[in-house]
Ligand SMILES: Nc1ncnc2c1ncn2[C@@H]1O[C@H](COP(=O)(O)OP(=O)(O)OP(=O)(O)O)[C@@H](O)[C@H]1O
């Protein structure tokens with residue numbers, strides 16, 4: 176599984192490794208489903224090792240956000256490469272997500 | 287920088303019965319380009335498209351799609367290639383018994399393990415790209431021809447293909463809707479860095495979308511080059527086609543035998 180979870184300061188940091196595409200998205204969604212089942216209040220997703228995200232990957236993140244919102248959970252994305260950042264912009268999703276430059280900042284300011 | 291070749295045809299020959307339809311076609315398409323194939327009705331454009339998408343095999347010659355030799359790929363390799371290409375057919379080819387949303391989601395439902403909620407979001411994203419967000423629940427019969435084409439386009443890009451093939455995307459549409467489709471093809475190519483292969487005989491489309499153009503005539507490539515090179519071509523046949531003149535070297539009727547001979551035979 177290209178996803179590693181880490182507990183830090185009462186929140187969960189997800190490190191995803193590789194591509195978030197049609198092949199890996201279903202597995203990544205399952206990992207998030209476990210956090211959602213536990214009603215995890217704050218989740219930070221670190222993209223520093225993500226090389227590529229396709230539409231199904233973006234849709235998976237949207238679905239995770241949607242599911243988390245049902246119980247008031249919050250999702251934050253960090254360390255997006257310029258290429259992935261611009262993908263969020265092109266698809267107009269950058270306003271939907273809470274995107275923070277660095278993981279450290281994302282954690283310390285996650286109130 | 288050397289441009290990456292994503293499609294390469296080498297001396298492709300195809301006969302249907304006695305008739306040679308493709309008579310030695312060679313060309314290259316570069317990644318990210320919008321490549322237009324133009325030429326008169328019946329000159330073999332659709333047939334050539336069916337060769338480069340792997341639907342037909344040539345009698346001789348080679349076709350490379352994303353580096354794979356289509357004349358020798360295994361079925362598994364062909365399946366993998368098919369996931370990387372999208373097709374937009376002349377007739378839109380929607381399933382009339384399915385909603386717009388079901389039409390667009392079909393490739394995702396058939397070829398991926400994505401869950402329903404995620405697929406629904408992909409569908410919304412693709413319909414947004416073609417300007418049809420909110421039309422998910424309509425049936426194809428409730429749409430205009432131009433809207434159907436756009437649904438077909440949304441379906442073609444559902445799996446994030448690297449290459450999209452369009453057969454006559456603007457045929458039968460009024461000039462404004464045709465312009466909308468052209469702009470969409472361009473936007474998708476640039477935004478999503480998709481390589482587009484467009485078959486058309488709409489001259490206005492050709493020069494508004496093409497990076498490079500190939501003109502086919504009698505199963506051969508008459509000329510290939512950038513839009514500007516084609517516009518400035520000295521070839522009288524190319525100029526005749528661009529201006530749409532009935533008089534010139536291109537013969538518009540291609541009968542095999544003499545008319546009177548045929549009548550009394
Ligand atoms: N499966 C087939 N069997 C026999 N002949 C065929 C077949 N497919 C196409 N042809 C012939 O090949 C020629 C080229 O057809 P094709 O559909 O490629 O033309 P085109 O350039 O796409 O024309 P148009 O602009 O009208 O769509 C035609 O004369 C057609 O009759």
Ligand SMILES: [Mg+2]
Nearest residue numbers: 331332333453
């Ligand atoms: Mg045709």
